[in-house]
Amino acid sequence: MCVGSCLGTSLITCLEMKIIGKLLLLVLSIGILYLGLSQINWSRIFEVDEKQEKLEKRLGKLVLDDLESSMSLIKNDSINRIVDSIFHPLLAKNGISRKGYKVLVLQDAQVNAFALPDKQIVLTTIINFLDSANYVSAILAHELAHCEKKHVMKSLITKFGLDLLLSGSGASNMTNFLTGQAFSRNLEREADEQAVVYLNKAKVNPHSLTHVMELFDVYLTGDLDLTWASTHPSPSDRKEYIEEKIGEIDLSMSFNSPIQQATWKRFKELVKAYDSEEDQD
Template sequence: MFQNQTFTSRYFDGVSAVPEEGTVLVHGQTIDFSSAETAHKLNVSQFAEFTLTHKGCKLVLRPDESKESPVLEIICSKSDAKQFESLWIQSKKNQSHAHAFFYSIREMNPIVLGGLSIVIVAIIGFFYFKGLELVTNLIPVSMDKSLGESVQMKMDAQFQECNTKATDRFFSEALKKIVPKGSPHQFKVSVIGSTIPNAFALSNGKIYFFSGLLNDAKSQEEVIGVLAHEVAHIEKRHHMRNLVKAGGTSLAISLVVGPGLGNMEFLETFTEIGSTILVLKFSRDFETEADVTSIEYLRNQNLSPSGLLTFFKRMQELEKESMESEDNPPDANAKDDEVVTKSLTDFLSTHPATEERMKTLASLIESGKKGTIKKVVSDKTWKDVQSVCLDFKNSDSK
């Protein structure tokens, strides 16, 4: 590799801060260092570390933290430094199979190595998060109930329900048709007096409907479609799965970044952002799964699945109206309502875009059996359902 070439070099003995100036001559795996006062014969494999420098390369004899290690600096061109590195790597590869594997990776092209690293991390990440799904199966459903009950206590203390006999009858009949047989959950629906056209579910089977959704609904099947969606969230254990994945994501990032970040605040921020993005993605996946599952529930009872699609069409119209009115300053009452709306519906940012969900639902409805439009309750009872909480809201606004 080096035929009778000598290179200017400096040797630090690990004791004195003043280096010995001299030259090196390479014979196979042996490096001969000579100076005016001393001579050292060193084997390439003896050096624990090799580093390329702007003047050539540097070889560290041993990784000893207790005292300074002897260091040999060789002044040479970049091409010669690369040859020194290849010689050093080859000597390390000959020591053991583990060294051969590790130093073969070091020899790889940085671009190829980077691409390979991304692929390996992606594969590990895929199986890691798939494993988290299996972890959820080991958690008993009783934990879902406990989790939901703790949230329900806060909800019931903060908001006033305005259920009526009509709403109790409607949702009771609807749940009998939607909930799959053998479900381990006990479902119950409560209505909250609010103009927000929305609904959400807790992991213990408690479902909350905002009266605005009932008041503005165009048909029974629209509300039934939303109810089926919320039942699907509970049956698919989305609350617990999201909790497990969120915890798993935080753990994985913490293991990669490592403890003891010190003043490296940007890494902590990166960890938080990474966790947030992934958790939001999980929520979007769950929303899509709930949409698909709700269609299955409705078709199993030969009910029309188009109600949920109708609901999203109305939501899309409301979104457009909201965007158009953003520049108009709200009055005091509207502003208060806006604050309540925001505090209760921030979680909607985790949902897929309305347009995206409508396309998915339209495709599912088109590809399967249509089902029939069935009335769960009589027109009179439905009219009572749609007028629920109106008195409550009127008195609340005075």
């Protein structure tokens, strides 16, 4: 009786071991298969990245052309060089390639800044509204974050659908969306928080972004057309989570202005003189 019982128990144990062994082999096989598949560059195989890059370049040109049909680009080498000198430290200190990035200045009454497809960032007379190059750097850092995080294309695809974007129609609708409406609150917050990191690494005081929010909070109810503030979450809300983000990071040992004060003063004079010349024409 004992022998039969023991033999039965052994057979059950043997069967269980075989089942467990097969399960382990199956799990191992799945793991190896997953590891192998993860090493394959599926984006390259299906040319997803290349096609999206072509689409983004095409949309970038369409939107910029539409923008220029109603507003005037400032074509002044001195002004553009100073804008680049404010922007480039954000790229260099954060390990971001300059390739493809352009900052454009539009002569427009709206106090605004926005990102377009194909790594294009646009500033309007928001320059005249601000008191420091640090503040311009803070706004550029926010728009840079939108570009680096692919927020522009994500939002366009969500809003208009891929079919419409591929057709290339509705450029004016895309322009109005990018210049006059905010991204989702989550994307705006992500851009603000990333801007804090960019500023800190570029040795520009990240509290500059907070100060911009304070300025907008004061003037938002005034007569100025603060499009950049009115189409974003409220400045007071943004100020709160920006300060939280600043508190989470190790701040740089020293902060500097991206350009000298004399250059900033000259910059504002150049923009003001350009506006006056264009108005006379």
